[in-house]
Amino acid sequence: MTHHLEEMKKYVIEKTNLNFVGISLFLVFLILSLFAEFISPYSPWDRFEPYSSPSATHILGTNDIGNDILSELIYGTRVSLIVGFGASMIATLLGIIIGLLSGYYRGLTDEILMAITDIFLMIPRIPLIIILAALLRPSFWIIMLLIGFLWWPTTARVVRSSTLQLRDASFVLSSKSIGFSDNKILLSDILPNIVYVIIPKFMLTIASAMFSEASISFLGLGDPSMKSWGMMLNFAFMKGGLINEMWWWYLPPGFCIVAVVFSLMLIGFSLEEKENIVMGLE
Amino acid sequence: MKILDICDLSVTFSTPVGDVFAVNNTSFSLNENETLALVGETGCGKSVIANSIIRLLPQNAKVTGSILFKGIDLLKVSESELEKIRQQEISIIFQNPSLSLNPLYTVGSQIIEPLIIHKKMSKQNSIDKAIQLLKTMGFSNPSKAYGMYPYQLSGGMNQRILLSIAMTLNPSIIIADEPTKGLDNELVRDIIDEFNTVKRVNNSSIILITHDLSVARELSDRIAIMYSGEIIEIGETKKFFKKPLHPYSQALLNSLPEKGFIAPNGTSPSMINVPRGCKFHPRCPYKKQECSKKIPLFYSYDDRSVRCYLFQ
Amino acid sequence: MSEKRRTSIFHKINSRDSMKINLKKVGRYLAAIFIIFSLNFFIPRFMPGDPVTNLLGEDVIITEEALHELKAKMGLDKPLYFQYLDYWNNVFHFDFGYSYHFKGTVTSILLSRIKWTLLLLIPSIFLSAIFGSLFGSLSGWKSSKVSSKSLTLIELAFYSTPTFFLSLLTLYIFSFKLGLFPIKGFYNSGGILDILHHFFLPVCIMTLFLTSRNYMIMRGSVIQEKSKLYVVYAKAKGLSENQVLFRHIFKNASLPLLTLLALDFGFILSGALFIEIIFSMNGMGNLIYEAILSRDYPILYGSFMIISIMVIFANAFVDIIYSLIDPRIGDR
Numbered sequence: 025m026t027h028h029l030e031e032m033k034k035y036v037i038e039k040t041n042l043n044f045v046g047i048s049l050f051l052v053f054l055i056l057s058l059f060a061e062f063i064s065p066y067s068p069w070d071r072f073e074p075y076s077s078p079s080a081t082h083i084l085g086t087n088d089i090g091n092d093i094l095s096e097l098i099y100g101t102r103v104s105l106i107v108g109f110g111a112s113m114i115a116t117l118l119g120i121i122i123g124l125l126s127g128y129y130r131g132l133t134d135e136i137l138m139a140i141t142d143i144f145l146m147i148p149r150i151p152l153i154i155i156l157a158a159l160l161r162p163s164f165w166i167i168m169l170l171i172g173f174l175w176w177p178t179t180a181r182v183v184r185s186s187t188l189q190l191r192d193a194s195f196v197l198s199s200k201s202i203g204f205s206d207n208k209i210l211l212s213d214i215l216p217n218i219v220y221v222i223i224p225k226f227m228l229t230i231a232s233a234m235f236s237e238a239s240i241s242f243l244g245l246g247d248p249s250m251k252s253w254g255m256m257l258n259f260a261f262m263k264g265g266l267i268n269e270m271w272w273w274y275l276p277p278g279f280c281i282v283a284v285v286f287s288l289m290l291i292g293f294s295l296e297e298k299e300n301i302v303m304g305l306e
Numbered sequence: 307m308k309i310l311d312i313c314d315l316s317v318t319f320s321t322p323v324g325d326v327f328a329v330n331n332t333s334f335s336l337n338e339n340e341t342l343a344l345v346g347e348t349g350c351g352k353s354v355i356a357n358s359i360i361r362l363l364p365q366n367a368k369v370t371g372s373i374l375f376k377g378i379d380l381l382k383v384s385e386s387e388l389e390k391i392r393q394q395e396i397s398i399i400f401q402n403p404s405l406s407l408n409p410l411y412t413v414g415s416q417i418i419e420p421l422i423i424h425k426k427m428s429k430q431n432s433i434d435k436a437i438q439l440l441k442t443m444g445f446s447n448p449s450k451a452y453g454m455y456p457y458q459l460s461g462g463m464n465q466r467i468l469l470s471i472a473m474t475l476n477p478s479i480i481i482a483d484e485p486t487k488g489l490d491n492e493l494v495r496d497i498i499d500e501f502n503t504v505k506r507v508n509n510s511s512i513i514l515i516t517h518d519l520s521v522a523r524e525l526s527d528r529i530a531i532m533y534s535g536e537i538i539e540i541g542e543t544k545k546f547f548k549k550p551l552h553p554y555s556q557a558l559l560n561s562l563p564e565k566g567f568i569a570p571n572g573t574s575p576s577m578i579n580v581p582r583g584c585k586f587h588p589r590c591p592y593k594k595q596e597c598s599k600k601i602p603l604f605y606s607y608d609d610r611s612v613r614c615y616l617f618q
Numbered sequence: 619m620s621e622k623r624r625t626s627i628f629h630k631i632n633s634r635d636s637m638k639i640n641l642k643k644v645g646r647y648l649a650a651i652f653i654i655f656s657l658n659f660f661i662p663r664f665m666p667g668d669p670v671t672n673l674l675g676e677d678v679i680i681t682e683e684a685l686h687e688l689k690a691k692m693g694l695d696k697p698l699y700f701q702y703l704d705y706w707n708n709v710f711h712f713d714f715g716y717s718y719h720f721k722g723t724v725t726s727i728l729l730s731r732i733k734w735t736l737l738l739l740i741p742s743i744f745l746s747a748i749f750g751s752l753f754g755s756l757s758g759w760k761s762s763k764v765s766s767k768s769l770t771l772i773e774l775a776f777y778s779t780p781t782f783f784l785s786l787l788t789l790y791i792f793s794f795k796l797g798l799f800p801i802k803g804f805y806n807s808g809g810i811l812d813i814l815h816h817f818f819l820p821v822c823i824m825t826l827f828l829t830s831r832n833y834m835i836m837r838g839s840v841i842q843e844k845s846k847l848y849v850v851y852a853k854a855k856g857l858s859e860n861q862v863l864f865r866h867i868f869k870n871a872s873l874p875l876l877t878l879l880a881l882d883f884g885f886i887l888s889g890a891l892f893i894e895i896i897f898s899m900n901g902m903g904n905l906i907y908e909a910i911l912s913r914d915y916p917i918l919y920g921s922f923m924i925i926s927i928m929v930i931f932a933n934a935f936v937d938i939i940y941s942l943i944d945p946r947i948g949d950r
Binding site for chain 3: 145150239283286
């Protein structure tokens with residue numbers, strides 16, 4: 025009997041693909057963000073009785089100016105995901121360009137680009153964004169740009185090392201001898217072959233970007249016109265949510281952040297493990 | 307007197323492309339104080355046998371048969387028992403000496419490690435012994451060599467470090483996997499000298515795995531030829547080189563520079579889709595009807611054994 | 619005889635390379651400091667808005683005349699080049715300006731607060747290094763076991779949790795609900811026990827956060843190392859599983875951990891700041907938060923600089939330790 029249970033346990037463990045769990049969890053949030061209008065009970069801008077506890081009409085209660093918290097949460101998915109995705113796209117694009125150029129051309133180009141990368145890595149990112157956000161009072165899009173422009177170094181490094189490995193491969197050399205231009209080689213020979221390292225990094229960068237946006241918004245430096253989860257937490261903290269033990273206000277957004285970041289990490293992590301890369305966390 | 311007795315050893319690796327039959331029903335024995343050369347082409351299963359003896363095969367390996375060492379079956383003994391046998395009774399030198407050593411520790415500290423762990427020797431004593439070993443192994447400045455890191459030494463030097471480590475605890479058997487691979491002639495000469503020193507200083511038996519026939523000829527008392535996972539000929543080295551028996555052995559010797567570099571016809575068979583009968587028969591100039599039907603048993607000839615129907 | 623020649627050549631190459639590489643690294647650090655400090659100069663002057671406000675903060679209430687005097691004193695009417703040199707002159711005299719909100723020089727305020735941040739950081743870094751690398755390596759060594767996989771999921775969950783949220787959660791459970799720990803501040807009476815009582819939860823959270831990170835990295839690193847030949851060889855030398863893990867793999871696997879520690883030090887510091895904010899502790903974190911609320915820019919610039927210096931120091935420190943462990947000090 026116990027032998028049977030052992031066998032079953034082993035089977036379940038083996039078949040539970042982390043990747044799958046990560047993707048399904050992420051899909052939940054993706055669906056929430058895409059179909060927020062249909063899923064959410066109210067618009068997050070509608071006003072009701074403020075500071076109300078959870079009830080039948082407001083499952084998660086209302087915030088300090090009377091918005092339904094559940095609606096804020098669902099629409100917040102969209103905001104947080106867009107920031108994360110957008111920032112990651114910018115960062116990954118920059119990282120790919122710099123990594124490719126650095127790894128392919130080597131020599132002085134490599135030295136200079138790598139020096140820039142190293143220096144960028146030593147600049148504390150969140151404190152810098154804090155200063156810039158405090159001065160600029162930026163919109164949501166500027167924040168996305170800021171994060172994107174600071175998060176490219178790790179992608180650049182990974183792309184560079186893969187490019188270094190590939191540039192001496194036989195198929196690249198044969199393309200060179202045929203006379204293909206460098207651009208063509210980079211785009212059609214090298215790039216397709218490094219996609220497998222870029223994708224997990226892309227996922228992890230989304231997670232990192234969302235994490236950072238939440239942190240900055242929590243400090244009150246986000247875009248108040250966009251209700252990201254971080255902003256919700258900011259108001260919860262500032263407007264007495266914590267002191268008055270209004271857990272329905274500050275716990276759900278936090279858990280959502282954890283859940284999305286966790287799911288993205290699962291996806292990125294399991295993809296990286298397949299390729300045997302040591303976790304490059306940001 | 308037999309010190310190692312391998313009986314019907316088979317090793318199969320399960321891979322995504324199918325089962326690889328690396329070693330098939332191989333049996334041979336090793337006597338005290340003797341050097342046995344295990345010769346064959348790359349991929350014929352020699353290293354697999356070496357790793358099976360100390361049970362360090364990868365996870366996907368399936369092993370059957372028995373390996374008797376001083377009466378104990380190494381394949382059935384517990385892991386903790388085996389840890390006592392490794393290095394102390396049977397030591398091994400892997401094919402890639404530079405990668406076998408930990409890059410972050412000095413070679414000296416890696417030599418004294420078995421002494422400290424297994425023999426509980428004091429640090430100073432073990433350092434002395436290590437320096438002595440290094441001197442025996444031909445390092446002209448042994449104290450300096452002690453403090454070197456593997457990346458600072460050449461492949462040949464690291465090979466000698468491994469040899470020193472193998473000798474530290476005076477094991478009964480030393481297994482050397484391709485000790486002269488990739489080394490140029492002068493270094494091969496050096497390694498042969500070191501092995502002769504080992505034989506003189508220790509009383510170990512040596513299993514010398516190599517594809518270099520001249521090294522086998524110089525160092526071994528007996529020689530076993532492997533082909534596609536099986537031993538096809540085994541016997542006294544002198545007699546072998548005078549008159550090789552198996553058609554494959556003859557082809558091997560013909561491929562030596564002094565005989566004219568004549569390579570045997572065809573290519574080695576697949577280890578997954580194994581040919582029926584004698585593995586060599588597709589390339590054999592003397593093949594008969596029965597060769598493709600059943601694997602030949604060992605037949606005796608002149609105190610030697612051959613797996614060939616020619617000697618039935 | 620040929621060996622002696624060979625080994626001496628190896629030695630020469632080694633020392634030549636390491637000299638070159640150390641210079642390169644020092645150059646990068648100096649360049650980073652230079653760029654960061656320059657950023658600090660250019661940002662307030664080139665961002666939208668009045669440069670005076672950008673430099674002084676928004677909490678400043680002074681007369682027109684005083685404003686003019688200040689402008690002259692700050693050299694805002696002089697050409698940019700002059701201002702830049704002036705700025706560096708101030709830097710070398712450790713003059714980072716004056717905070718109107720906190721009513722003190724930036725330097726003195728920062729120095730008074732930083733010790734509390736360090737008090738939070740140092741034990742956490744130390745504890746998390748031990749726990750993270752220990753559990754990470756054991757987990758990586760036995761990576762196929764259920765226990766390894768479940769622990770990894772748990773650690774990953776912690777890693778996904780922003781420090782401010784973890785703090786909120788912990789505060790809610792342990793302080794509000796259970797009343798076990800104080801809610802605010804960093805001391806009541808100032809005694810050692812009292813400080814410990816106040817610091818206990820924040821240090822726990824910081825440690826948890828850092829441990830999850832160290833765990834992940836160490837585990838991945840060990841998984842990579844354990845398939846290498848020197849590990850198999852160590853086994854062949856008759857070492858037990860634990861001996862192989864701790865005598866050989868551990869050292870090699872901790873190298874990526876060190877590298878990433880340096881790389882992410884900024885991230886680690888930021889995490890600590892958020893914890894301080896939630897727990898209303900008197901370190902840099904709360905300082906920055908207040909500065910944000912009152913738009914006290916001088917404090918923000920000063921904090922940015924001191925954090926950057928800490929990051930660069932951490933990088934340099936790790937570089938030194940790395941070169942002590944890895945004799946091959948080659949290119950990354």
